[in-house]
Amino acid sequence: MDFAAQIAMARYERIGEILGRCMERVEKPESFSDMIDKVVLDRYLGIPVFLTLMWAVFQFAFSVSAPFSDAVDVFFSACSDWAKNTITDPQLASLIGDGIFGGLGFVLVFLPPIAFVFMALAVLEDTGYLSRAAFVMDRAMTKVGLQGKSFIPMLLGFGCNVPAIMATRTIENEIDRKITIMVNPLMSCSARLPVYILFAGVFFEKYAGAVITSMYLLGILLAALMATLFRKLVFGGKPSPLLLEMPPYTVPTLRGVFTSAWVRTRVFLKKAATVLFIGAIAIWFLSTHPWQATEGGSVVENSYAAVIGHAVEPLIRPLGLDWTAGIALFAGFMAKEIVVGTLGIVYGVGEENVASAIVSHFTPASALAMMVITLIYLPCLATIGILRQELGGWKWTGFVVAYELVLAYMVAGIVFLGCKLVGVA
């Protein structure tokens, strides 16, 4: 017997000795926990129960929190309007109204879903279900280079990647956690949906539903593919052993849930929020300056953002996209929600009529390319902030940004050329 085994043996021998003197063994009756597990981990019921609970978590995190996010949005829009109406110097008014209040609102709308995700996670964790969830899903997730505990963060990615990436903190093993974080942005968050709806609705009419669904499936497929590749090529090895204790079920306390949610939410406020806010100001500057040429920030075509849009045009032209798509994608870097709005501004038609305007700038093939790029190309600014925080620096964050850009370009290229080959213009 070797050293490690001897230590373990000696330790448990000693434990047994102490327990023998102070503990009386009785036959253990079937506990309440065992009864719950008989249902929750049942061979047939296990997965339906799990999916139902996950649906509830998802709804709580993103639907129940939505009114709070709307309230934050309304509040900062009001602040922004107030600043623009009261400050006489237009450039300063734009800085304070659109830059600072706009930026603050942009950062703080993330607060409700983050807090709600962490409350839901705290409940799952404190009841003892979290390790059961990993137990149920582990087999499926190890197939694609992840592990049981990766499932919840991946699922939450469909809502918003920011809290989803923060939710990976329940994964102890560093490599498993890193891989889960790095592929998370491929899960199509809710901000990307308006882009799909617009383009699929205009170019694929009655097949729009199928096209939109295929974007989500493409995201899942690519996440599985990239996780497998990262596991094999970048990190090597297998997922860490899943030696999880399955604790008896307990009733969580309100205090425990709120404390845990607050501690984790504070991390977002302290670290990611600063990066985000600075980024928001930078994007405001690029899209409203030079001040004279843009006539006070209203003519986007003359802004630095448009310069960037034109600069990337040669790159995206092979995908059938022009500089207007370039600007929209650049703006989408801030938040994918504003891609559609930006197109409206660039075409000078407003968000309601953008559908009629895109027909002259896109074809069905380039619309698909645009959707694929929106799905993959860059984690939004908020996600980059959280990536830097959770991956512990710019090195891995840069890696994520780089692989997503390359992947987006490749997949969009394949889709575009594939369309051409089968005769879709």
Place this chain on the structure above:
Amino acid sequence: MKLSEVEPGSVVVIADVHGNPEVRKKLLDMGLIKGAEVKVVRNAPLKDPMEIEVKGYNLSIRKVEAEKVLVVER
């Protein structure tokens, strides 16, 4: 016999633990030591991992790791 092959509901005794040093140490630390009684509680809905009861608590363990744990009939 390997722990991975034990049917749910059976109680067995650990004879030996193999595997790479890192995994092995973890298994030993969790109480999977020679002579310990282990009850296989259930397999996960997708057959892997399995839930076992050892030293009075419940633990999940993948089949890959359970293959490294040799057990004998009680």
